Each structure stands twice: as C-alpha cells, then as structure tokens.
Amino acid sequence: MAAVHDVVIVGAGPAGVAAAYLCHKNGLTYLLLEQGKTVFQGIANTYPEGKNVYPSKPKECPEPFFVEELRPPDKPVTVEKYVQYVQHFVQHENLNVQTEVAFENITEGRDHLVVHTDKGNYRARKVVLAFGSSIPKELSVYGDAKMVAKTVDDPKKYIGARTLVIGGGNTAADVIISILKAKREANDNQSVYWAHIAEKFDVNKETAQRLGEEILLGGNIRLLPGAVPRIGEVDEEGVDRLVMRINEFRQSDGIEIYHAMSFPMKNVIACIGSQGPLPIFDKIGVQTIACAEGVCSVAKEGDRLILLTAEFESTRKGVYVVGGAISPSYMKISAGSILEEKHPNLIYTAINDAHHVVEAIRKKLA
Numbered sequence: 279m280a281a282v283h284d285v286v287i288v289g290a291g292p293a294g295v296a297a298a299y300l301c302h303k304n305g306l307t308y309l310l311l312e313q314g315k316t317v318f319q320g321i322a323n324t325y326p327e328g329k330n331v332y333p334s335k336p337k338e339c340p341e342p343f344f345v346e347e348l349r350p351p352d353k354p355v356t357v358e359k360y361v362q363y364v365q366h367f368v369q370h371e372n373l374n375v376q377t378e379v380a381f382e383n384i385t386e387g388r389d390h391l392v393v394h395t396d397k398g399n400y401r402a403r404k405v406v407l408a409f410g411s412s413i414p415k416e417l418s419v420y421g422d423a424k425m426v427a428k429t430v431d432d433p434k435k436y437i438g439a440r441t442l443v444i445g446g447g448n449t450a451a452d453v454i455i456s457i458l459k460a461k462r463e464a465n466d467n468q469s470v471y472w473a474h475i476a477e478k479f480d481v482n483k484e485t486a487q488r489l490g491e492e493i494l495l496g497g498n499i500r501l502l503p504g505a506v507p508r509i510g511e512v513d514e515e516g517v518d519r520l521v522m523r524i525n526e527f528r529q530s531d532g533i534e535i536y537h538a539m540s541f542p543m544k545n546v547i548a549c550i551g552s553q554g555p556l557p558i559f560d561k562i563g564v565q566t567i568a569c570a571e572g573v574c575s576v577a578k579e580g581d582r583l584i585l586l587t588a589e590f591e592s593t594r595k596g597v598y599v600v601g602g603a604i605s606p607s608y609m610k611i612s613a614g615s616i617l618e619e620k621h622p623n624l625i626y627t628a629i630n631d632a633h634h635v636v637e638a639i640r641k642k643l644a
C-alpha cells in the first residue's frame with residue numbers, strides 16, 4: 279500500500295503551492311493535489327485576460343510575505359506572466375504535484391486520514407484544504423453521468439465538434455465568443471448551441487457587441503432558450519451524454535410531447551457558476567457557526583462561518599483550512615473565546631496562512 283504522507287494539500291493556488299513549497303523546504307513528505315490541468319488553475323480561470331496582479335497587503339497586517347518566491351512583483355505583471363512564473367517555479371523546485379485530481383472527501387484511517395479523490399485515495403497525517411473560494415457547481419440532472427461547471431481552457435478542443443454551452447450570462451457568452459473565434463480561424467462552421475433555462479439571455483452591452491461581431495464574421499450559433507438539462511446518461515458505447523429537453527408540448531390528456539437533443543458530455547460546457555465551500559465543509563463534517571445578530575462585522579446575520587483554531591485547524595483533528603476557502607471571514611477560537619476574524623481574499627493571506635499552518639504541522643510532527 280502507498281506510503282502515508284506527512285501532509286496532503288488540496289488545491290494548487292497560492293495557498294497550496296506555498297504550503298507544498300514549505301513542506302518541501304522543511305523535509306516533510308507531502309503531495310499537492312489540483313483538479314485543474316496545471317497549478318494556479320483557479321487564478322487562470324477566474325482572472326480576465328491581461329489583468330495585472332498586485333502584491334496587495336491589508337493595512338492592518340504587519341507580517342511580510344512569508345514566501346517571497348511567490349509574491350507578485352511590485353511592478354505589476356499580467357496574470358499570464360505571473361501564472362507562467364509560478365509554473366516554472368514549481369517545476370524548478372520539483373514539487374510533488376498531481377494535477378487533474380479532484381478532492382471528494384476525508385475519512386479516518388487507523389492512525390491517519392484518508393483523502394478521497396476521483397482518482398483514488400491518499401493517506402496523510404495532516405490535510406491542508408486550500409481549494410479557494412469558488413467551487414464549481416454540479417449540473418443537477420438525473421442519471422449516472424454528472425456534469426460539473428466548466429470554463430474553456432482551450433477553445434481549439436471544440437473545433438470540428440458541435441458544442442453545447444449552457445448558461446444565460448456573460449460567462450457563457452464569453453465562452454461562446456472564444457469557441458466561435460477558434461472555429462472561424464480553423465474554417466469550421468459546425469454550430470455552437472447556446473442553451474439557457476430561461477427564455478431571455480442576459481449579457482451586458484460590451485459582451486453582446488463582441489458576440490454580434492463573431493456572428494457577423496460567420497459564427498454559427500443556435501440559440502436554445504427555455505432548454506432544460508434533463509438526464510445524464512451513459513450510452514451503449516460507454517459515452518457520457520447529456521440530454522437537453524429543448525421544447526415541450528403538454529397535451530390536455532396528460533401526455534407530453536417534447537423535443538430533446540443529446541450531446542456527448544465532452545462537448546458540453548456548463549457555465550452555471552460556482553458556490554462557496556460550505557457544502558464541502560458540511561460533507562467532511564467540520565463545524566461551522568451561524569452569525570447571530572450583532573456578532574459579526576464582515577459576515578451577515580445567518581451566514582455560516584467555519585470554526586478554526588489560531589493555527590487554522592478545523593474541528594476535525596488534523597484537517598486545516600486556509601486561503602480563499604476561509605475568506606472573507608471565519609470564526610477563530612482563541613483564549614477560550616470564539617470571535618469572527620477578518621480574512622481578506624488575497625494572495626498575501628493565502629501564502630501567509632500556508633506558512634503558519636506548515637509551522638504548526640512541523641511542530642506537531644516533530
């Protein structure tokens with residue numbers, strides 16, 4: 279059976295990469311798991327193209343950046359440059375990363391924790407959860423094949439395929455524009471279907487203009503308003519497919535007649551947004567506390583905040599949570615009291631959390 283790692287880290291954003299690097303430097307055995315194709319996938323997916331990255335630091339925080347190597351430069355660089363720099367850094371340091379592995383759950387082993395993923399289980403003495411603040415939603419359809427929200431990392435993948443994009447907002451429109459552009463450049467006039475559960479699509483003027491341009495340049499787009507994802511099924515050839523009901527005619531005798539289209543899941547992009555990490559906290563059984571009136575200044579009344587020690591350990595022993603996953607605030611247990619602690623969602627906080635956690639783990643495992 280595979281060895282027990284000192285630390286398994288989930289999510290390779292600034293917090294996870296910093297934690298891995300510090301484990302590496304301190305001689306702890308570790309494994310960094312990332313669901314995207316490369317490290318910093320979360321940042322690559324969420325920043326607009328060409329956005330500058332700033333080494334922002336909250337005024338009230340006296341600490342320096344504890345991992346100078348990952349600090350964005352003072353003279354801001356674009357997100358593409360910063361991500362590329364970090365990828366080289368991870369390669370150069372030879373950090374132990376496994377990509378395209380999605381975290382699912384944590385269970386207890388005899389004297390260790392077991393981290394469950396879609397690619398198998400990993401054993402660890404300590405687990406650091408650094409999966410950020412936006413967790414892709416699952417498309418709720420019946421059946422075996424599940425669809426998770428996706429963005430487009432490489433629009434060229436859809437050349438030659440009839441593609442379905444689900445979602446009625448700017449993100450979906452942006453995805454369609456990038457696919458139409460890739461298809462146009464490759465002289466591919468296969469359609470892109472744009473499905474939305476409501477009758478009206480809702481995009482801003484600037485996005486609509488760019489989309490209009492692509493259509494005028496020959497973009498082949500088919501609108502499917504009022505289309506509902508119904509079933510995720512595996513066909514007889516073993517292909518995961520999504521069945522969309524595109525219109526329906528209710529008869530007075532109770533019979534429904536409808537049209538449906540079935541797409542291979544690999545040609546489906548669901549821009550259905552993301553959610554906070556609360557469902558994961560509930561699933562792994564770490565305690566959260568609802569903010570009562572007048573108790574919290576960042577969170578609103580009724581918001582549930584994760585309960586952590588000053589060292590970022592959750593109520594599950596050995597499970598630490600850091601970075602964007604605990605922003606914009608969490609409940610900190612210290613000196614016998616529990617108080618809301620502000621936690622700005624910044625690269626600075628993510629990196630420094632990792633430093634504090636690895637220090638704490640190092641002492642515990644010594």
Ligand SMILES: Cc1cc2nc3c(=O)[nH]c(=O)nc-3n(C[C@H](O)[C@H](O)[C@H](O)COP(=O)(O)OP(=O)(O)OC[C@H]3O[C@@H](n4cnc5c(N)ncnc54)[C@H](O)[C@@H]3O)c2cc1C
Pocket residue numbers: 288289290291292293294311312313314317318319320321324325326330331332333334379380381382408409410411412413600601602603622623624625626628
């Ligand atoms: C548009 C935008 C601009 C920003 N600009 C700045 C800036 O200029 N300066 C600044 O300091 N901050 C900025 N921020 C905030 C900063 O990006 C975040 O604070 C930081 O990325 C948080 O780091 P993290 O490691 O906690 O999470 P993330 O960077 O979100 O990384 C989490 C990683 O975990 C992975 N993951 C998620 N779920 C799973 C799973 N189930 N299994 C495995 N892996 C998983 C994700 O793919 C991702 O790679 C910006 C944020 C946005 C959205």
